[in-house]
Amino acid sequence: MNLTQSVNKKQTIKEPFPISILSLTVGAFAIGMTEFVIMGLLPNVAEDLHVSIPTAGQLITMYALGVAIGAPILTILTQRIPQKKLLCLLMILFILGNGISVFAPTYEILMGARIITALTHGTFFGVGAVIASNLVPQNRRAAAVSIMMAGLTIANIIGVPLGTFIGQRMGWRASFAMIAIIGVVALIGILIFIPRIRQDQPASLAQQISSLIQPKLLLYLLIGALGNAGLFAVFTYIAPLLVQVSGFAEHSVTWILVLFGCGVTIGNIVGGRLADWKLTPSLLGLYFAICIILTIFTFTVHHPIAAVLTIFLWGVASFAVMPGLQVRIMSLAQTAPALASTSSHSAGNLGNAGGAFIGGWVITHLGITSLPWVGALLVGMGLIIAIACYISERKHAAA
Template sequence: MTPARRRTTLAILALAVGGFAIGTTEFVTMGLLPQIADGTGVDIATAGHYVSAYALGVVVGAPLIAVAAAKAPRKGLLMGLMAFFAVAHVAILLADSYSTVMAARFLAGLPHGAFFGIGSVVAASLVSHHRRTAAVAAILGGLGVANVVGVPVATLLGQRFSWHLPYVLVGVIAALTVVAIGLFLPHQPPSGEESMRAEMRALRRVQVWLALLIGVVGFGGMFAMYSFITPTMTELAGLDERYIPWVLAAYGVGMVVGMVLSGRVANRVGVLKGIIGALGLIAVLLAVFGWAAHTLWLAVVMVFVLGLLPSVVVPLLQTRLMDVAHEGQSLAAALNHSTLNTANALGAWLGSIVLAAGWGYGAPSLVGAGLAVLGVGVAALSAVLERRSHRAAAGRVEAPTVQGMGDCAVAAPSETAATPSP
């Protein structure tokens, strides 16, 4: 490996460690809700607001930071985002009430989307064009590793010692990420094209909104089922609750495998075709999950695949947004993570509706299948519009060429017509 290639690998790895920290804090709260509820004097239902507070921070912070910091050097911005993330997590040591924990979780969520969005743009710029999706997948792969290693270990530490401890450890990892980015990421000055106005222009593009809509409805389908994975596995598959962490680990392993495969899918079939194909498979998987979940081993296999397929789509969708946003790449890439958190809320809400209606734990996956089908429809519409746009552009290029040929352009058809057949 050449020194330049090694430095690029270390730079992307540094960003992936930041993704690991973010993935751990995003999911560990769900495993520690009873402990956090006891520690802050609220019931578990109210403690669920702590999850929502973090998600709200992601939704709010991603677009605001991407636009406001459009002209900031990207290396310094990424270091600043991780430094803020670290402080917000260490500060949770001072949080011992509902209001203070809500504030701490909201602040911790603010850098999430901007870090992944801007980090994805930076990672793509460090490698050749055909390796962009693989580079983006490497950063997002930190989320998968977090679900396999970070979340189970952090949950165990929180249960045995203090619920504050996992968040403090995440803050330490974030601080180490700041150091690693400073050491390995090359200087990333603004190209001169970035500005708040340029970033906002991305929102005028129909394809940007279609890509974001794919994320909302397509991933809403996955979250409709996964939000209720624990009762689904215990009620339908008959799994003892103490083995649920192993099921979640299977999901995390699927995420890692999906991130690895994503770059290959992009190179083999293309970004948009890959999105359509993976969403179609997700729809099929969710449609049969309620039936398959009655067989334990089959349910576990399908949970693994459910981790794999969406993780193929996320880097593809991130790359798609960067492609169609043009000068607004940072904003569009950051909005992708706002979109995924919106999908989380949408899917969980719709799933809770069918459960409240008494339709059983197989119903949320059917809702998810319907949402995934809608995602396929939106992606197909995006492909059709893009094809029409390319044809129109090709026509505009050819027309001036013919007109510029003058009399020769008129004479050529006549001469061809006058040529006798052999």
């Protein structure tokens, strides 16, 4: 390496990320809060709106379906809107949805408000990932996406516990009021800091759909869905697993989940760096690591200290995959990167729902201690498909 190359490399490393990406991080933080905070407030919501807890739980299910089904449709319908303006409109819709939640007099109105906010979720992350990757040099795209996605992971560490605390003491509506205020802060940040990025003429609807349904991209969406299914097959039932098998008291589970969230945040940042270094090899290595960690968890779950350490490492590896997978999917759909990025969140949410369903089936038919190795099998299926894709790409490049 000559002196000029060395100096250029150092300048690239030292160059800070644009502050505009942080406004996307704040938006991601608010969206992460509104998705997950209701889990800790279900009893309060059910009591206030005079419905059963299982009925209140449908507020979570419908949100996930709203992300999975509505996000790609909304992205297609808004393709001709400039990206900065679209982000602003999405945050206004997000603020509106949470504002309605604050005053919702009935369960049905609250459900409608949740669906409104769900529609903004996938499209915000899809368009936000495209913008973040365009604000930095080519060799830092995955790291930029990971900075934006960090808002989602930090929401699980700080936002959700804080929102639950406020909701339990001041009423669940106060939590949604706080989320709406954070949404306003994100909107102001987007208005001030996000530049107007020149966009090429948007592809036609037929071109976008054709780009999305190419076999290789669909396989990577399936890889992401299987990875999420393996994660949520175990994570959905982590509390009973820790209490019934590891022997922890219920109040200890919260702190273990905070530790998991710390691992998630670290993994998200590290994963962005790894993906910028070696994209596909890092994805393969991380999927393999998740398989190993979940297999080990089958045994360490019976030993409290070992279980906590395994859960932390699992959080690191599971979310280190996300930035690289997002960038890989966007790169495969060059004529429709926003739609592809949004679709990856849809596939992920379908994986979340599928994993939770599979986990419930496993508990019923195989026992709760079988969850980790079944999760490893699901991730392993994604790894096998990823290896097949990698081998095919290498052969194609060689030819």
